[in-house]
Amino acid sequence: MRWTVLSGVAAWLAAAGLLAACADGTSPANEQRVAMAPISFNEIAGWASDRHAEALASFRRSCPKLTTGPDTKIATDGGFKTITPAEWKQICDSAAVVKAGDDRAARAFFEDNFRPLVVKVPGKFTGYFEPDMRGSRAPSRLFTVPVYRRPTDLSDKPFYTRTEIEQGALKGNGLEIAYVQDPVALFEVQVQGSGRIQLAEGGTINLGFDGSNNRPYTAIGNVLLEMGVFKSKEQATWPAIRDWLKRNPQQAREVMRRNERYIFFRDTKTKGAVGAEGVSLTAQRSMAVDTAFTPYGTPIWIDTVRPVARKPGATESYRRLTIAQDAGTAIQGPARGDIFFGSGRQAADWAGRMNNGGRAIVLVPNKG
Numbered sequence: 001m002r003w004t005v006l007s008g009v010a011a012w013l014a015a016a017g018l019l020a021a022c023a024d025g026t027s028p029a030n031e032q033r034v035a036m037a038p039i040s041f042n043e044i045a046g047w048a049s050d051r052h053a054e055a056l057a058s059f060r061r062s063c064p065k066l067t068t069g070p071d072t073k074i075a076t077d078g079g080f081k082t083i084t085p086a087e088w089k090q091i092c093d094s095a096a097v098v099k100a101g102d103d104r105a106a107r108a109f110f111e112d113n114f115r116p117l118v119v120k121v122p123g124k125f126t127g128y129f130e131p132d133m134r135g136s137r138a139p140s141r142l143f144t145v146p147v148y149r150r151p152t153d154l155s156d157k158p159f160y161t162r163t164e165i166e167q168g169a170l171k172g173n174g175l176e177i178a179y180v181q182d183p184v185a186l187f188e189v190q191v192q193g194s195g196r197i198q199l200a201e202g203g204t205i206n207l208g209f210d211g212s213n214n215r216p217y218t219a220i221g222n223v224l225l226e227m228g229v230f231k232s233k234e235q236a237t238w239p240a241i242r243d244w245l246k247r248n249p250q251q252a253r254e255v256m257r258r259n260e261r262y263i264f265f266r267d268t269k270t271k272g273a274v275g276a277e278g279v280s281l282t283a284q285r286s287m288a289v290d291t292a293f294t295p296y297g298t299p300i301w302i303d304t305v306r307p308v309a310r311k312p313g314a315t316e317s318y319r320r321l322t323i324a325q326d327a328g329t330a331i332q333g334p335a336r337g338d339i340f341f342g343s344g345r346q347a348a349d350w351a352g353r354m355n356n357g358g359r360a361i362v363l364v365p366n367k368g
Contacts, residue, residue: 034075034293034334035120036362041111044301044361046319052106055299055321056098058282062297062325063092065277072295075334076364077117087367088297110321114299114363123335125304127354128288128328129347130273130340131189135180135197135205143179145186147197150210150264151175159213162262166253177267178205184245187256190263193328194273196343208268215260223258239352273340275326283342288326293334294362298324302337304358307350315356321363335360 041047066072066088073080091113098105136143148170151159160169178197180186189195189207197205221236229244230236245252268274273281275288277296287300294300299321306318322339331338337360341347 033079036075036077036117036334037120038077039116039118039361041116044116045303046317047301048107050107050320051103052110052321053098053101053103054282055285055323056095056106056109057100058285058323058325059297059299060092060095061279061282062277062323063088063095065279066297067092072297074295074298074362074364075293081364083295083365087365090367091365110299110363113365113367115366116301116361116363119335119360119362121333121335123302123304123337123358123360124333125302125337125339125354125356125358126330127339127341127351128192129351130343131185131192131195131348132343133180133182133185133189133195133197134200135178136200137178139176139179143181143200145180145183146171146176147178147180147186147207148175148264149177149266154211154213154264156214158215160262161213161215161257161260163257163260165213165262166257177207177265183256184242184252187245188242193263194265194268206268206270206272206274207265208270208274209263210266211264213260213262213264215262217261218259220255220259223255227255272343275340276328277325279325281325281340282323283340283347284320285322286325286340287322288328288331288338288340289324290332290334290336291324291327294324296324296327299363300324300337301361301363302339302358303361304356306356307353309346309349312353318358334362 067085069085071085072083072088074083094113095109098109134143135147139146148165151170151173178199180197193209195207197207199205221230221233221238221241224230224241224244225233225236230240245255270280275281275286287302289298289300300323301319301321303319305315308314308316322337326338326340328338339354341350341354
């Protein structure tokens, strides 16, 4: 599990101190009853026109985990239902025979193997993305900020603070994955939980969460409010915070060090971001959820709105089938989702402005 999958708005709200942060990113596992109601697929607005083959491709990535892992529990209209690996295998075997790109067959697969349940509490949807940094495998005058892998002596006890690490506590231990140019960008990647380094010598490194220093998390938005940089929490958005950090590099270092928590990474050796489930994420099809209610691999229909590209304040209808493949500190509740938008400027723009209500419809396996 990553320190957080808080990215996009969810991450920035946490950094700004507008969301409560938990240590492990999960909700209490007390099987609290969830208000849900049956609905037919024909009643789901937008269902027939979705590209179901994209969602099926994402679902298939979860199958190796679902069919070999432990039993999973999912909230339903009749309480929590247990799904065994054998039951998941039955579903995944059906998924395997659907031809790639066949939307009609993919739609039939979901309709045959799942029953839709509307979550009867208001939905809340944010977004996250995989940020890019410029860097190199070797330090230079341009690339001076080390990105560290997990130390071998890291335990569950408090480790060096962010300040101590940045001042060289780990230097000389061979833990450097790479060196980057922008300390603010690395701080953002640590909040996101993953990212990519575009190497000056060519190629990329995909970073995945691999532990923290077990120090307290401090929201730097609150720090800037105390300093009088912002007059209200409404002003302390992450884009505004990031802009201030970049314009005030000397002060920025000390502000960021007020957050003692430091994140370690691993080179995932993959072509893209990997979620908490341990599978590669699919842009606009993978979603972070509260696994206390919805297990990994569960298809979830979302009905919300998304920011319109390059049009501040404008939104457009956003309805599609997603797959639960990630989790995060601020993702709590049965109708709470954080949508993975991928990488690049467009993904960053969507993620940075995605913070909307809506409706979640959970597809519960009907096998077994």
